[in-house]
Every structure is written in structure tokens, then in C-alpha cells.
Amino acid sequence: MAVEVVMPKLGMAMKEGTVSIWNKEVGDSVGKGEPIASVNSEKIEIDVESPSEGTVLKITVPEGEGVPPGTVICYIGTPGEDIDATIVEEISEPVKENKAIPIPQSESSVTTKTFPGRVKISPVAKKMAEAAKLDIEKISGTGPGGRITKEDVQEAIKNSRELDTPPRPEPVNIVVQAQPIIESKQIPVSGIRKVIAERMYNSLRNSAQLTMNMKVDVTDLITLQKQTAETVQSRYQNKLTVTDFIARAVVLSLQEHGQMNSAYLDGKIHLHKSVHLGMAVALEKGLVVPVIRDADKCSLIELSGNIKDCAARARQGQISNEEMLGSTFTISNLGAYGIDHFTPILNSPETGILGVGAVNDIPVYKGEKIERRSILPLSLTFDHRVLDGAPAAGFLQTVKKYLEEPITMLI
Template sequence: MAVEVVMPKLGMSMKEGTVSVWNKQAGDPVKKGELIASINSEKIEMELESPADGTILDIVVPEGEGVPPGTVICYIGDANESISKIERNIETAQTEVAATATKVKESQPSVQTAAKEKIKISPVARKMAEAANLDIRTIQGTGPGGRITKEDVQKAIANSSSVESPSTKEPKPAETITHNIEPTKKVPVAGMRKIIAERMQGSLQNSAQLTLNMKVDVTDLIALQKQLTETAQTHYETKLTVTDFVARAVVLSLQQHKEMNSAYINDQIHLFDSIHLGMAVALDKGLVVPVIRNAENQSLIQLAQNIKSLAKRARQGQLSHEEMKGSTFTISNLGAYGIEHFTPILNPPEAGILGVGATYDTPVYIGDKLERRTILPLSLTFDHRVLDGAPAAAFLRTLKQYLEEPFTVLL
């Protein structure tokens, strides 16, 4: 009896999951507990293990396609087990649903529509064929039981393009832009990448964003950091970084400028007493923002420990959905990549996000004396609907004072 492998529910709010990568293909043997695929939903990604020993009989959901949790994505069974019955049951159900919908719209469905629903074809292949205006009855399926696959449709599209007369073919906008250059690879925008794309586009469209830049002299801060490194490592097993000092200084500054610790929601400005600090973490396939809750109650060393713990768990894919929501202000650090100033995009519905760049040394006049100093670039993006440039600049000035007098963040 074939075992159904379903799309798991990765969080209470999960509505759709996507197979990022299939590590096994139809016909491959698998052992129970062996990695067969990677799946993701919104900002959570995890590896999917085989629930049983056997052979991958059929992959129902291809890479990049989103499906609701509980949907069967593949079957595992004996190598000689027939999957025709499985496919027939799936397609019968699809046909019944389609036939019911057709009866509502038309009292007498056409023979052509009925025949179309009986043809074995994967959901992705059907969408591709419809987009290319191909008659699926003319496509020869090479999949199990004659099922039409994505590759079959791609081949049919290629054949159709080769016989079509250039003089009668109406160019499409995409073809005009690319000058008929075929891409080496097409990557579906799904899962984490899709959520990031939608949120970032929505952030720019639904808020009035403005970015202020400021340079901070962190020469004394770096000297203090080096002095405390051994003590922090010995007593707390934690390495203090410049980011930790910045995070603590941000918290102290937000306590003095509460309008920056706010959100624009339903034409209202929500001001928060508690500071839930978001720390952006870059992953191989996207970006997540774990949240340090009630950061105003934490010391420098506690903040440093939480920043490192959440970042580590984020890279291991172990964060829960609850740990990545509810932030009131976000910090994004691109200093490790050598970036100085950049324009961070608001993490909606927050009113502010701080971009931290790479430090660099430069000569600076201290009175009449020229000294070598270390400069830290900061970029503050804020929502102009919530506050104006002057109070945003005042927040940056306060932040600068804390960082240039680093002992104050320890008090």
C-alpha cells in the first residue's frame, strides 16, 4: 500500500507551502528518515524526511508550486507497485470537481470540455499549456500512464514556435524586452522569496519612506568593545560585537523618542512602550527578522546573547512563526559585506528601520589635531506619515551620542 507524503503545516497561520527542492526523483529508493525534499512557507523553511522505506512512486507537486497543508505531494511504496490506480483516483476527483463547476455554469457541457478533463496531465503542465494556448489533446504524454508532464508541454511549445511564421506572429511585450534571448533558467517566485517580494513591494507602495544618513565616530566604542571581549567571553561565554552596542544604543534612544517606536495601522499611529527589536538575518534563500521582545528590560550582555541565539536558530531553520512577528523597530546590518550607506526598506507596519554599514578609518580633526578615527555609517528609513524629518534626525542624533560615549550604554 503506497504511503502518502503530505505538505506539513509549518505554523498556525500557514495557508500554503511550497516544495523548494526535491532531493529524490520518481523511481529513487528511500529509507525512513532520509531527506527527500525541502519545503517552505512564508519565512519558515524545513527539510522533509521520508516517513517509510520504499521507492518514490510519483511526485505529485513539482518544485516551486504552492499547495495547502495536507495536500499529497508524493507517494512512497514498493518498487513494483502500480501507481495507475492512485493517479486514476486523483484525476477522477479532479474531473468530478470540474464537472460539478461546469454544470453550474452550463446545463449541457460540451464534449470537448469533458474530454479535456479526462486527459492525464499535471497541474503545472495544464497551466503552461493554457498560457501558451495549446490544445492538450495534441500533446503526447511521456509520464506514467501517458500523463502529460511539464517537459512535454515545453517541447510542444518549442515545436509550435519553430513552425509559426514570423510575419504573422504578434510579438509579446516580454519578447520585445529580451530580444528573444532564452533565459538559462527560470526560477519560480514562491515560498519565502514570494513573501519577501510581496512585503517589500507593499511597504514601498503603502508608506511614505524617507532615509537619513549619519556618520558616527566609534573609535572609543571599538576600544571599549576590545576591553570587554575577554570578560564577556569568560563570564558569559558571549562575544560582544559592534552590532550589540548599536542594538543597546537603539533601545535607549527609542525610549527617549517614542514616536520612532510606533506603527501606522488603519489610519492610526500606534505608540508602544515595549520595544520589540527586530534583527534582520540573511539566509541563503532570503531574509528573516527574528524579534527580541521587551528589549528595554535587557542589559547589553543579554541583548548580545539573544541576538546570537536567534541568528543561529534562524540559519538552522528552527525559528517559529511567533518568533518572527510583532517587532516595533528593526536593525539591518550590511557591514559584513563592505556596504557603507544603503536605503533599508521599512518592515511594515513599523515606522522605522536602521541600516548599519561597514566601519572605515579616516583622518579627522580633533580640535587642531588630525587623528585617525573609525567611522560607522548609519542609515535611518522612517515613515513620513508617522513623523517628520526633524524628530527622525533627533533620534539619530541621540543614537550618535550613545555610540560616541559608549560607557553610557552600560549604565
């Protein structure tokens, strides 16, 4: 008997999942535990493994289509096994009168209509027809039960173009420069990419964002990091990074500058009592922001461990939607990519986000002498509706103070 493979539920808040890509096609053999597809919700993407050994008999959800959790996305069984489930998408208009509607009959072929305004058509074929502005009721379906397939729509588009082609005019002596044909591949915007696109657009549209930059001398911090590395490793089996110290400095600074740890909602400024720190993690499919809850109650070592744990689980696709909600301030680090200053976009409805660049060693005057110092660039984006430039600069100066006097973060 065929086995159903269903859309998994990726977190309690998940309402819809999307098939990103099918690794198998109908007729392909699969082994138990073998990845057959990648699916995603808003900010999580995982591989769906085959629950049993067999053959892919039917794929019921195409790539790029969203369905609720628990929906059957494919069947696995024995070759030649009969599957009764059929994907049918119905396009209908409301019937005003509760009367029986006669079904037109045809002796030569099976019609695709069941009643006026309702047509059997595959999701891909429907999108193609809509893009070409074709009346699907005039397209003959060659699929099972008269269902309109992608090939039927392609043929209808071809015929439509031939009918619309005007008669060839008489040749004239006009030289027209040929335009280059630009080939392109269309990629559906779904899953993580769709959520990021919507949230970033809404963030810029619904807030007054301003970015300021500052350089921080982290020479002493790096020295402290190296001096404590062996002790931290042996005692806590951990390694403190510059990012860990930055996160600690931000948390301490937010406690001193409460307006930065806030949100602008419904015309009011909501000051948060706790610091829930968002740490942006770059994945192949897009950016996710796991949240370190109650970061203000964590020591430097505890904060470092939480950051590494969340980042690792996010990269493995094991973090839930709930663990990426409720941040009050976010840190985004592009230093590993060699970026200096950049303009981070607010993770709405937060008031601030700190962009971290790459540490560079440069010559710096110390009195009359030139010394080699390690300089860290920081970029703070804040919501100007909540606070002005001066208090925002004050917050950034406090972060700078902690980083340039790192021993204060250990006391």
C-alpha cells in the same frame, strides 16, 4: 505498504507550503532520515527527511507548487508496489443546469474529456498551455486515463507553429542583421522570495519613505568592547559585538523618541508601549527578520544572547513564523559585506529601520591634531507620514550619543 510523506506544518499560522526542490526522482533509493526535498512557507525553509528506507514511487507535488500542510507530496515503498493515488488537476466551469451531461465516445482512442469544460491535465502542462494560449480541449492526452502531459503540450505547440508558418516568400536582396539569441532560465518566484518581493513592493507603494545618513565615532565603543571581552566571556559565556551595542543604543533611543516606535495604520499613528526589535538575518534563500520581544526589558547581556540565539536558529531553519511577527523597529546590518551607506526599506507597518554599514578607520581632526578613529556609517529610513525630518534626525543623534558614550549603556 507505501509510506506517505506529507507537507509539514511550519508554524501555527502556516496555510500553504511550497516544494522548493526535489533531491530525489521517482525510482531513486532513499535511506531513513535522508533529505529528499526542501520545502518552504512564507519565511522558513527546511529539508524533509525520508521517514523510512525504500524507493521513491511517486512524486505528487512538483517543484514550485504550493499545497496545504498535511498534503501528501510523495510516496516511498518497495519497487513495483502499486500506488492508487493519481494527481489530477481539473479545470472546470460551473454547470448551470443540474442535468446529466453525455460523455462522447470514441472507438479508436480514449478521449481526455469527461464532460464539457473539464480536462485531465498535469499542473506543468496546464501552465505551458496557458503560456502558449492553447485550447487544452483540443489537445490529445497520452498519459494515464487520457491525462495531458508536458510532452503532449510541447507537441501541440510544435504543430501549432508549423500550421501558423506562412509560405516562404520569394528571395529579395535585403540584408538583415541577425539578432543575438538570449538564453535564459526561468525561476518560479515562491516561498521566501515571493513574500519579500510582495512586502517590499507594498512597503514602497504604501508609505512615504525618506532616508538620512550619519557617521558615528565608535573608537571608544570598540575599546570598551575589548576591555570587557574577557570578563563577559568568563561570566556569561558570551561575546559582545558592535551589533549588540548598536541594538542596545537603538532600544534606549526608541524609549526616548516614542514616535519612531510606532506604526501608521488606518489613518492613525499607533504608539507602541514596548520595543519589539527586529534583527534582519540574511539566508541563502532570502532575508528573514526574527523579533526580540520586549527588548526594552533586556539588559545588554540578555539582548546580546537573544540576538545570537534567534540568528542561529534562523540560519538552521528552526525559527517559527510566530517569532518573525510583531516587530516595532528593525535593524539591518550589511557591514560584514563592506557596505557603507545604503537605503533600507521599511518593514511595514513600522515607522523606522536602521541600516548599519562597515566600520572604517580614517584620519579625523581632534582639535589641531589628526587621530585615527573608527567610523561607523548609519542609514535611517523613516515614514514621513508619522514624523518629519527634524524628529527623525533627533532620534539618530540620540543613537549616535549612546554609541559615542558607550559607558552610558552599561549604567
